[in-house]
Amino acid sequence: MSGRRLRAVSIAALAALAVAIPFLFGPYRVGQFTLVLVYAVAVLGLNLLVGYNGQISLGHGAFFALGAYTAALLIEKASVPYLLSVPAAGVLCFVAGYLFGVPALRLRGLYLALVTLGLAIAFPQLIKRFDGLTEGSQGLTVEQPAAPGWLSLADDQFLYLLVLAFAAVMFLAAWNLMRGQLGRAVKAVRDAEIPASTVGIDLGATKTRVFAVSAAYAGVAGALYVFAIGFVAPEAFTLTISFAFLAAIVVGGLATISGALFGALFIEFVPVYASDVNDALTGVIYGGVLIAFMWLLPDGAAGLLRRLRRLVSRGEEETRREDPGGGEWHEEERADRVAGPAGRAGAGAGGLRA
Amino acid sequence: MERFVQVVVDGIATGSIYAAMALALVLIFRSTGIVNFAQGEMAMFSTFVAWGLYEAGVPIGLAALTTLGLSFIVGMAIERALIRHFEGGEPLTLVIVTLGMFILLNSLAGWIWGFENRGFPSLFADETVTLGGVRLSVESLGIVAVLLVVVGLLFLLFQRTKIGLAMRAAALNPESSALVGVRVGTMLMLGWGLAAALGALAGVLVAPRLFLDVNLMGSVLIYAFAAAALGGFDSALGAVVGGWVIGVSETLAGTYVDFIGADLKILVPLAIIFVVLLVRPTGLFGSREVARA
Numbered sequence: 001m002s003g004r005r006l007r008a009v010s011i012a013a014l015a016a017l018a019v020a021i022p023f024l025f026g027p028y029r030v031g032q033f034t035l036v037l038v039y040a041v042a043v044l045g046l047n048l049l050v051g052y053n054g055q056i057s058l059g060h061g062a063f064f065a066l067g068a069y070t071a072a073l074l075i076e077k078a079s080v081p082y083l084l085s086v087p088a089a090g091v092l093c094f095v096a097g098y099l100f101g102v103p104a105l106r107l108r109g110l111y112l113a114l115v116t117l118g119l120a121i122a123f124p125q126l127i128k129r130f131d132g133l134t135e136g137s138q139g140l141t142v143e144q145p146a147a148p149g150w151l152s153l154a155d156d157q158f159l160y161l162l163v164l165a166f167a168a169v170m171f172l173a174a175w176n177l178m179r180g181q182l183g184r185a186v187k188a189v190r191d192a193e194i195p196a197s198t199v200g201i202d203l204g205a206t207k208t209r210v211f212a213v214s215a216a217y218a219g220v221a222g223a224l225y226v227f228a229i230g231f232v233a234p235e236a237f238t239l240t241i242s243f244a245f246l247a248a249i250v251v252g253g254l255a256t257i258s259g260a261l262f263g264a265l266f267i268e269f270v271p272v273y274a275s276d277v278n279d280a281l282t283g284v285i286y287g288g289v290l291i292a293f294m295w296l297l298p299d300g301a302a303g304l305l306r307r308l309r310r311l312v313s314r315g316e317e318e319t320r321r322e323d324p325g326g327g328e329w330h331e332e333e334r335a336d337r338v339a340g341p342a343g344r345a346g347a348g349a350g351g352l353r354a
Numbered sequence: 355m356e357r358f359v360q361v362v363v364d365g366i367a368t369g370s371i372y373a374a375m376a377l378a379l380v381l382i383f384r385s386t387g388i389v390n391f392a393q394g395e396m397a398m399f400s401t402f403v404a405w406g407l408y409e410a411g412v413p414i415g416l417a418a419l420t421t422l423g424l425s426f427i428v429g430m431a432i433e434r435a436l437i438r439h440f441e442g443g444e445p446l447t448l449v450i451v452t453l454g455m456f457i458l459l460n461s462l463a464g465w466i467w468g469f470e471n472r473g474f475p476s477l478f479a480d481e482t483v484t485l486g487g488v489r490l491s492v493e494s495l496g497i498v499a500v501l502l503v504v505v506g507l508l509f510l511l512f513q514r515t516k517i518g519l520a521m522r523a524a525a526l527n528p529e530s531s532a533l534v535g536v537r538v539g540t541m542l543m544l545g546w547g548l549a550a551a552l553g554a555l556a557g558v559l560v561a562p563r564l565f566l567d568v569n570l571m572g573s574v575l576i577y578a579f580a581a582a583a584l585g586g587f588d589s590a591l592g593a594v595v596g597g598w599v600i601g602v603s604e605t606l607a608g609t610y611v612d613f614i615g616a617d618l619k620i621l622v623p624l625a626i627i628f629v630v631l632l633v634r635p636t637g638l639f640g641s642r643e644v645a646r647a
Contacts, residue, residue, distance in 0.1 A: 056449050105634050110389045111631050113449055114579050117391075118624035121576060239572075243457055250450060279469070283461025294447050295439060303450055325555030 003313045010309075014261075018164055031228070031269055034160045037167040038224045041265035043248040044174050044257065045217020050246070051255030052178060053210045054190035059116030061242035062123035063093045063215040065234075066223025069127065069134060069331035072142045072232045082145050082227065086166060090216045096304040097215025101208040121244040127204040139233025142226050163224050170220060175257050177213070186210050187255075220244075236352035240283075250293045253300025262301040359488045361609050362602055367494035368563070369601020370501035374556035375578030376585065376593035377508070377572075378549040383587045385525040385545035386441060388448050392455035394575030396432075397553030399459050400425040401561050401570060402467050404554070405474055416561045418558045422551045429550025430543040437546070464568045474561035493590065497559050504555065505594055510547075512590075521545060573620055577604065580623030584630050586640020595638065600626060 012333035022030045046060045067089035074080040074088055100119070127134050134140065177183055185206045188196040197203050223333030227231060236351025244267040251266045266289075293300060374392065382390045388394075400421050407417035436455075440448050478496040482489045512518035523531040524541035532538050553571075560574055581600045585592020600623055608619045636642050 050446070054444075054446055056446055058453070103628060110445060110449065111583070111627075111635075113391070114389070115624065115627055115631070116584065117629060118576055118579075118620075121572065122618075122624055124621050125618060125620055233605045243453065246450070246453065247457075278465055280461040280465035283457050284465065287456070287458025287461060290457065291436070292449055294451050294454070298447070 003309065005279065006309055006313055017040075019161075022153075022160045027154065027156040030156045030160050032272070033321070034156075034163050034228045035142035035225075036261075036264045036268045037160070037163045037247075038221050038228050038264075039248065039267055040260045041167050041170045041224065042218045042221035043245055043252065043263045043267075044171065044260035045214040045221065046245045047249045047252070047255065047257075047260055047263075048174060048178070048186075048217065049210055049214040050249055051253075051259075052190065053186045054206065055207060055211065056113045056118040057211070057214070058113055058239075058242050058246065059123075060214070060218045060245050061237050061239065062116075062119045063097060063218035064222040064225070064241060064245075065123055065127065065232075065237035066096060067093050067219030068226050068232045068237070069140075069222075071226045072140045073133065075226070076140060076142050085226075086220055086223045089258070090220040092220025093217035093222070096219075097212040098208060101211035102204075105161045117239075118238050118244075124237055127234040127237070133298060134234075137234055139231055139235075141231050144230040145227055163227060166220065166224055169258075171219060171257065173219075178257070182206070182209065243286060248289055249300075250290055251300055253302030253304075254298070256300065256302035256306075258305075259302035260298050299354035360490065361605050363488075363490050363494050365602035365605035366598055367497040367601070368605060369581075369598035370498050370559045371500055371556050371597075372577045372581045372600055373597025373625050374504065374559070374593045376581035376597050377505075377590060378552040378556070378579060379582045380585075380587060380590055380593045381545050381549040381552070383582075383596065384520065385542055386437070387445075388452065389579075389587070390438070390549070391449065391452040391575075392459060393549065393553050394571030394578070395456050395459035395463075396425070396429065396550050397574075398464050398552070398558035398568060398571040400475070401553035401557035401566060402463055403470065404558050405561070405566055406467075408475060414477060417615070418477060418555075421558065422554050425554035426551040427545040430547035432550070433543045433546035434539075438542075441542070449631055460568050467568075469568060471565035471567045474558075474566040477558065478561035493562070500559065501594070504552070505590075508590065517544070576620065577601070577623045578632075580626045582637075583627045584637055586637030588641055589637065589639035592637055592639035610631050 021033050025033070030041050042060065042064055046057065049055050049057055070089040071082075071085040074085045075082050080088070088328065108135045128136050131137075144155070145162060147155050147157060149151045152271055153161070168227060173197050178186070185196070185201045188201060189203055190200075229236075248263025250263075252261065252263030270285055272283040274285055297304060299306075375397065378393050378397075379390060382388055382393070397592060400646060402416075403424060404417045404421040407420060408414050412420070424452060432455075436451070437448075440451055468597050476493055478493040481492045483495070484490075488566050509519075512522060520531070520536045521541045524532075524538040525545070528538045531541075556574065556578075557571060561570060564570060578597070581596035582593055583596070584599060585596030587596070603626070604622050607622050630637060
C-alpha cells in the first residue's frame, strides 16, 4: 500500500471509530471521550502556534477560559442559541488573541512565554474580581444541549456527536490552513526569521495572525467544554490547564495535526487514573513526560506512528516523497531544523517556493 | 507620611526578595541563555527542606544555611544531569524542559509534604525599631541587609576572584574559554548551583511573609520575571534595581489604588513586563541583542 493510500485508509478508519464511539461505550465513557474532543481542539490550536510557528504560549488556559465564559454567559444570561455561542466564543478569542498578540509578539520566544504565563495566572483572578458578571468562585451552571426529539439518541451520544462535528470542522480547517499560504509563511518564520522576511513575509503580522487563530481554537474548545461539562468556575482554568495543553502537544507531537488527538487522550485519561494513586501523580507524570519526550522522542506519538508507517510502506515505494502540502512535519524539514543556520535558511526559502 | 515611609520600606524589603530571585534568573540566563522557569519551584522545594530541618529541631538560622548549601549542590547536579543534555539546542526545547521541571517539582513537593499551608519561622526577631520617627520592622530591614550582603559577595566573586573571572569568560564565549583552559562545563554547573542557592535564600526569606505551600513561589517568580525584564535579563545590577522598583510599586498599588486591592496585585508585574518589553525590550541596564543571519 502506498504511503498516501495508507494515510487515507487510516484517516477513514479513525473517522469511523470516532463516529462509532458513542454506540460502543456507556454514558460515563462517552462523556470522557467528549472531553477528549474538546481538549483536542484546544491542543490543536496551541500546536499551530508552538509546533508550526515556534512561539510558546503558557496562557492558552486563559483563552480557553475566555471562550468558556463567553459561551456560558451568552447561553445563560443572553439566551443565545447554544450553536451560535461557539462561533461567538471563537471570534471573541480571535480578537482578544489579536489584541494581545500585537504587542506580545514583538517579543521574542522567551518573553512571550513570560507574558503568557502571567496571563494564565492573572485570568482566574480577573474572573473572581468581576464576580457581578461571572458569579466569581461560585461558578455558573449552564444548561447542556439536549438531543432533539426526532433523533433517537441519548443526550450523551448527541452531545458527543455535536462536539465531534465541531472538532472535525476545526481539524479540517487547521489542515487546510497549514498547507496554504499562511501555513507556509508560518513555518518559514519558525525555521528562519530573517530569510523569511527578505522574501516578503511580514514577521509580526504572521505571528500575530497565527497567535489569534490559535487563541480562537482555544476559545471554541472553551465553548465546547461548557457543552460537555455544563458548569464553569475559575478553579477549572488555573495554570494546570495551560500546562496540560503544553504536555499534550509534546506527547502528541509538535507540528502535527493528528498529534492533537493523542495528546488530548493523554490529558483526559492520565489524571483519571493517576488520581487513584495520589493527587500529585498527574503533575509528576506531566512534568516527567515533558522532559522525557524532549529527551527521547521530540516528535511525539504522531512522529513515532509516522516512522512506523514509513517502515510499512518502504518496501513498495523506495523513493516516495511525502505529499508536499501534507501539513505535517516532513522528515526533510526535521533534518533542516536540526541543521545549522545555513541549513535552516535553505529550508525557509525552500518552503516558500513549494 | 509615616505610613507612606513604612509602605515604601516594606516594598523595598519585598523587592529585595524579588531581587534575589531575579538575580538567580539572571545568573542562569547570562551563563546558559536559558530563562529557568523552574527557578521558583526549585526555591519552593528548598524552602520545604529548610522547614523539614526546622521541624526536626535544627535552629532556623542553621537550617537555612544548610539548605542553601544543599540547594547549591542539587542545582549543580540538575545542570549536569539534565540541562547539559539540551544546552545549545532550540530555545523552545529548553523552555519546555524547564517547564517540565516546574510541574515535576511542584507535584513532587505536594506528594512529599502535602498541599496544605504551613507557618514558617522568620529568621529575624519580631520587633520594630524607630528610625527618624518612623517605626520599621526588624524583618524588613534584615531582609534588605541580607540582600545587600549577598550582592556584595557576588560582586566580589565575579570581579575579584579567578573562579568568577572564569565563570564570566565561560558565559561570554564558551569556545574561546575552553581553548584557554577554562572548564566551561564546571562553570555552568557553578552558575546553576549559585542560582539554586539564591532561590533558596529568597524562599526562606519570603516564606514567613506568606504561608509555606507548594505554590509559595508562583507569584514571586512572576514578580522576579518582571524585575529581571525591567532591569534587563543580563544585568545583575538591573535585577536588584528592578526588584526594588517592582516591590515598591506593588505595595504602593496594593495599598493606595482601591481598584487593584489584593486580587489584582498580580496584574502590576504583568503590566510592567508588557510596558518594558514594548518601550525598551533590553530593560533599563540590559545590553542590546544583535542577531546575524
